[in-house]
Amino acid sequence: MSSRRRTTVAFVAAALSTLVALTSTVAAQSPNRELIDGLEYQLLYAALPLTLFVLMILIYAAVKFHDNDDPQPTTEDPALEITWTAATAIILLFVGLSGYSVLVNPYISPSQAIDTDDRSQEGFDSFEDLPDTGDEEVHVRGYQWEWQATYPDANVTTENQIVIPAGEDVTFWLTSDDVIHSLFIPDLGVKQDAFPGDYTRARTVVDEPGRYDVVCAEFCGAGHSRMQGEIVVVDAETYDQWLSENEGTVAEAPNPD
Secondary structure, three states, rough: OOOOHHHHHHHHHHHHHHHHHOOOOOOOHHHHHHHHHHHHHHHHHHHHHHHHHHHHHHHHHHHOOOOOOOOOOOOOOHHHHHHHHHHHHHHHHHHHHHHHHHHHHOOOOOOOOOOOOOOOOOHHHHHHHHHOOOEEEEEEEOOOOOOEEOOOOOOOOOOOEEEOOOOOOEEEEEEOOOOEEEEEHHOEEEEEEOOEEEEEEEEEEEOOOOOEEEOOOOOOOHHHHOOOOEEEEEEEHHEEEEEEOOOEOOOOOOOOO
């Protein structure tokens, strides 16, 4: 086997190994993460064969014509031009439909900003005017450089910890006291900005109890890197008991184990 052929075979083998490694991930813990991961893999499965195809053509052309002393201009080929134009259109349609099917999902794009021009921005009183979603609701306020969560059914407050029940739809209503912040939960695929004077909504359901990191994904000042917290997911019985025992207080999150 020639050295060029060995190089080509090694390149293809490395690409296939990379694909296998990328698809060997742990199970998603929320529909948000599952939808986003699924879209990424769909696009990967479309992009990788195209990339290999183009690279193989480039390698073939470089090897075949590298010592051509009498190059000729490319001749017109209407059939070929129609073929690659149609193929490009099909690929773009596939990408558009795949992305649209994810973006319209109610976990990825729940109802968003609600006008609060005529509402008081002091304390948590304005949260009471928000519509009932039918989900378990948590009111989250960002400020430099902390997260504060309030649970309206029991008037419980937590700092840098957001407690939610496992297996139930949860809505986070977000706002900010000062500048734009962004609640980002990487393991759950949740990301939503919090704006001063507005309310935005993030929605998810988490399958398993546990702790999941929260960071601010919008540069919000000198302490941005310290604006961290955690989502604490507990079973529904533990959640209800925790709310009952800590009503009207600033509480610590229960242990999810």
